[in-house]
Amino acid sequence: MNFFNISCKKATYLVSKKEEGKLSWLEKIQLRGHLTICSLCRKFEMQTGWIGKHAGHVHVEAVLPEESKERMSSALKEVGE
Amino acid sequence: MSQVLLNPDKWVDLYADALYSYTLPRVNDAALAEDLVQETFLSAWKAREGFKGDASEKSWLFTICKNKIIDHYRKKAKDIVQPLAEKDHSDNYFDEVEHWTQEDKPADWGIDYNSALDNKDFYRVFEACKKKLQQIQQSVFVMKYMEDLDSAEICKALDITASNYWVLIHRAKLQLRGCLEKNWINL
Numbered sequence: 001m002n003f004f005n006i007s008c009k010k011a012t013y014l015v016s017k018k019e020e021g022k023l024s025w026l027e028k029i030q031l032r033g034h035l036t037i038c039s040l041c042r043k044f045e046m047q048t049g050w051i052g053k054h055a056g057h058v059h060v061e062a063v064l065p066e067e068s069k070e071r072m073s074s075a076l077k078e079v080g081e
Numbered sequence: 082m083s084q085v086l087l088n089p090d091k092w093v094d095l096y097a098d099a100l101y102s103y104t105l106p107r108v109n110d111a112a113l114a115e116d117l118v119q120e121t122f123l124s125a126w127k128a129r130e131g132f133k134g135d136a137s138e139k140s141w142l143f144t145i146c147k148n149k150i151i152d153h154y155r156k157k158a159k160d161i162v163q164p165l166a167e168k169d170h171s172d173n174y175f176d177e178v179e180h181w182t183q184e185d186k187p188a189d190w191g192i193d194y195n196s197a198l199d200n201k202d203f204y205r206v207f208e209a210c211k212k213k214l215q216q217i218q219q220s221v222f223v224m225k226y227m228e229d230l231d232s233a234e235i236c237k238a239l240d241i242t243a244s245n246y247w248v249l250i251h252r253a254k255l256q257l258r259g260c261l262e263k264n265w266i267n268l
Contacts, residue, residue: 007175007178007179007180008175008179008180008181009172009175009179009180010179012251012255013247013251016247016250016251016254017247017251020232020247022247040181040186040187041181041187043187043188043189043190044187044258046194047187047190047194047258047261047262048254048255048257048258049194050194051254051257051258051261052225052226052254054198054203054207055207055222055226055227056226056227056229057198058106058204058207058208058227059102059106059204060102060105060106060204060208061098061102062098062101062102062105062114063098063101064097064098064101064115064118068097068115069093069094069097071119072093072097072118072119072122073093075119075122075123076089076092076093076122076123076126079123079126079127080089080126
């Protein structure tokens with residue numbers, strides 16, 4: 001164990017922190033070193049990056065029940081009067 | 082002027098389903114999503130004089146709706162003032178020397194990470210996985226990745242410190258990744 005060796009747990013945390021551009025110079029070196037030798041944490045980085053990219057595009061096609069829409073319409077009418 | 086640009090009579094017909102579809106995956110609760118859509122319309126009605134027509138009626142309503150969603154998270158954060166848990170479920174993914182455990186180590190997903198995703202299964206599983214997160218983790222995740230807020234805004238809205246924010250985001254990602262792997266990749 002030396003100064004530059006970090007665990008997988010720490011490395012995944014640094015991956016998350018890196019995404020926000022908040023790594024110190026030491027952390028950058030530690031993370032780069034770890035990712036070079038650890039394919040599991042490389043996968044973690046790739047997969048969580050991918051999840052973040054797709055989370056914003058979640059699209060569901062939900063339809064409100066008619067009675068809900070009617071309620072909304074009458075609420076709008078009420079304030080309009 | 083605003084009467085010309087806005088058609089409140091048509092709002093429900095034109096936008097209710099779209100706003101609802103947007104809100105639902107962000108709050109995970111049908112009744113709540115419906116309430117937020119209704120509040121969106123009422124707030125829009127009250128603010129109609131301020132509508133200058135810079136944006137379309139639709140995107141103006143969506144902006145109001147987004148603010149309703151963030152407000153909801155802000156209020157919810159106040160209700161659940163709890164110190165950051167020292168232990169989290171995701172700690173179990175690592176062994177005593179903090180290496181991935183055999184059971185929870187990332188597997189090969191066998192997908193092209195650069196290709197577009199058009200997969201209903203993914204989103205269904207994603208929703209289910211998101212629901213399993215602790216409320217505060219969900220809030221942070223949705224605000225960052227689905228509402229595109231920056232970390233300073235999120236910390237302020239949820240009244241959490243920057244370092245708590247890292248930890249929450251990180252735990253959310255660990256768990257979502259693990260849950261997706263178990264339930265979507267291995268479908």
